[in-house]
Structure formats: structure tokens, C-alpha cells
Amino acid sequence: MKTVCVSVPRRTPRLKQGVNEKNPLQNGLVCETFGLEWCVHGTRIGRLSLPVRNWHLRLPSVAERIQNNSGFVDDPDEMQQPALNRKPSSRKPRPTLDQFAFERHQFTFERQLLQRGRRAIAGVDEAGRGPLAGPVVAAAVILPNDWIASGMPVELAELNDSKQLTYQQREEFYGRLIGSPSVRFAIASVNVETIDFLNILEAAYRAMKHALRELSPPPDHVLIDGWRVSSLRLPQTALVKGDARSFSIAAASVLAKVTRDRLMFEYDRRYPDYGFAEHKGYGTAGHLAAIAKHGVCPIHRRSFAPVRGQPNSSSSDSVQI
Numbered sequence: 001m002k003t004v005c006v007s008v009p010r011r012t013p014r015l016k017q018g019v020n021e022k023n024p025l026q027n028g029l030v031c032e033t034f035g036l037e038w039c040v041h042g043t044r045i046g047r048l049s050l051p052v053r054n055w056h057l058r059l060p061s062v063a064e065r066i067q068n069n070s071g072f073v074d075d076p077d078e079m080q081q082p083a084l085n086r087k088p089s090s091r092k093p094r095p096t097l098d099q100f101a102f103e104r105h106q107f108t109f110e111r112q113l114l115q116r117g118r119r120a121i122a123g124v125d126e127a128g129r130g131p132l133a134g135p136v137v138a139a140a141v142i143l144p145n146d147w148i149a150s151g152m153p154v155e156l157a158e159l160n161d162s163k164q165l166t167y168q169q170r171e172e173f174y175g176r177l178i179g180s181p182s183v184r185f186a187i188a189s190v191n192v193e194t195i196d197f198l199n200i201l202e203a204a205y206r207a208m209k210h211a212l213r214e215l216s217p218p219p220d221h222v223l224i225d226g227w228r229v230s231s232l233r234l235p236q237t238a239l240v241k242g243d244a245r246s247f248s249i250a251a252a253s254v255l256a257k258v259t260r261d262r263l264m265f266e267y268d269r270r271y272p273d274y275g276f277a278e279h280k281g282y283g284t285a286g287h288l289a290a291i292a293k294h295g296v297c298p299i300h301r302r303s304f305a306p307v308r309g310q311p312n313s314s315s316s317d318s319v320q321i
């Protein structure tokens with residue numbers, strides 16, 4: 001048995017079968033990659049070994065490639081760079097959570113819009129896209145421009161994405177936001193029947209648009225958590241993880257979340273078999289077990305896979321909140 005080391009990249013090379021059909025043993029497997037081409041005779045090729053009649057080809061380790069300065073490295077973007085002479089990457093580093101927090105506390109996006117002449121900047125967010133039951137709720141919030149210019153009041157300085165806050169913190173921020181006369185807000189919900197008729201994404205967008213429509217006077221720019229809403233006829237900026245980067249979106253996130261949680265508490269009193277007060281309609285093991293035992297009630301989303309096809313609960317009524 002003989003062993004020969006061949007310098008090849010980490011990524012599996014592109015292969016094509018040879019054309020000698022008369023003698024299969026002489027059919028070659030040709031590997032072409034980055035200008036390097038070699039031909040080996042045999043009938044099988046593997047990722048880690050190449051059995052070729054009485055030859056055994058072993059792929060070198062990373063350490064061997066670096067030691068031999070083979071010219072191939074593990075990063076596909078740098079495969080043509082010599083291993084010992086890599087140039088620094090020109091890619092921009094991804095923002096960290098600390099950078100997101102810095103943006104959020106500095107009102108970065110709102111201040112940029114103020115500098116461009118916007119005077120009513122609304123943040124909008126929704127709650128309840130993932131659960132198997134209950135409505136989807138959206139809130140729109142316009143914070144005062146003097147807060148944007150000088151910073152949030154001390155009692156709201158720790159406002160954040162509602163998912164990062166405790167139940168008690170959400171309740172406190174909710175009370176402070178709706179209790180402030182300088183904060184303009186609106187809350188809207190879309191019921192289960194509309195969710196099943198449209199789909200959850202379109203229903204969430206409809207709730208957002210209803211909330212924005214209720215703001216008076218209307219905003220002249222909207223900051224949206226997530227992706228752009230093409231059906232929204234207002235100037236908008238979509239921010240991925242926007243509820244952790246913008247105070248305006250974070251405020252809307254808290255109002256939507258608290259409002260929906262309170263609705264689910266009401267539903268729990270009406271349909272006590274499902275534990276809505278605990279899981280808020282999400283597909284937990286306990287919730288799925290309750291559906292299997294009791295069937296579905298009127299607030300379950302029948303278009304969602306875990307609920308679809310389940311029998312109705314014999315004790316549920318059809319009244320909606």
C-alpha cells in the first residue's frame with residue numbers, strides 16, 4: 001500500500017466521470033478546482049479517502065496544509081490565499097447586542113428622521129403571531145419629539161423588547177406609557193376568524209394598519225419591527241430586531257404584548273380547560289395535551305397545523321371577546 005498526499009480544498013471538488021466505456025477499470029475521475037486538475041483511475045471516490053487500485057490517497061490535515069504552505073485554507077472566501085500570507089478580512093463585523101443597545105438608548109433612527117424633517121414618528125409592533133389560539137394584537141406609538149432629542153425619562157430608560165422584560169416590568173411600562181399625556185398610541189386586534197381566512201402574516205399586517213389609522217394626527221414616518229409591509233401606504237423603515245433597537249418600537253411591543261396577555265387571561269376564565277393564562281395560546285406540551293383531550297374551542301386557529309382537523313370541544317360556546 002502506498003500513500004500520496006494531495007493538497008485539496010476543504011469543500012468537496014467538482015467531479016466528472018471519464019469517457020472510456022470499453023474498460024471500466026480505466027475510467028478516470030477528473031477533479032477540477034481552482035485551476036488544479038488531476039486524474040486518478042478507479043471506480044469510487046470518497047471525501048476522506050480515494051481508493052485507486054493499489055494507491056490510497058489521503059487528504060492532508062489543516063496542520064499539514066499550513067505547514068506545507070499548500071495555498072489552501074478552510075475559509076472558502078480565502079481559498080486562493082496562501083495559508084501563511086492571509087490578508088485581513090474586508091468584511092464588516094456584524095453588530096453585537098451591545099451595539100444594538102447603544103443604538104436603542106441613543107434614539108438613532110428617530111433622530112435621523114427628525115433631522116430629515118419628520119415630526120411624527122410612529123413605532124409599530126405586534127404580538128401573537130406564533131400562538132395556536134387567540135387574536136393577533138398590534139400597537140402603534142408616537143413618542144414626544146423632546147424625548148427623542150434629549151433622551152427618555154428616567155422611569156422609561158430601561159424600556160426594551162417586551163420579550164426581554166418580566167411580567168412585572170411590562171405592566172409597569174404599560175402603565176407609564178398610557179398614563180403619559182404626551183405619548184400618542186393606538187392598539188388594534190384581529191380575531192381568529194380573520195386569521196384563518198387571510199393567514200397570520202396578513203392578519204398581523206392588518207392589525208398594524210388599523211392601529212396606525214387610529215393615530216391622530218397620523219404619523220409621517222413609521223418604524224416597523226421586522227420586514228417592510230408593502231401594503232402600508234406610509235413612509236416606513238423596517239428594522240430587524242427593531243424592538244431592541246428603537247424606543248418607539250419597544251413601546252409598541254410592550255403595549256401589544258400586555259394587551260394580548262390580558263385578553264388571554266379573559267379567555268382562560270371562559271375556557272379553563274386549556275390553561276391560556278399560563279401559555280397565552282402558544283403550542284406548549286400542556287396546551288397540545290389539552291387540545292387532544294378536550295378538542296378545540298372557538299378561539300383556536302383552525303388553519304394552524306396542530307389544530308387543523310381536531311374535533312370541537314363539546315363545552316365551548318361561540319362568543320368572542
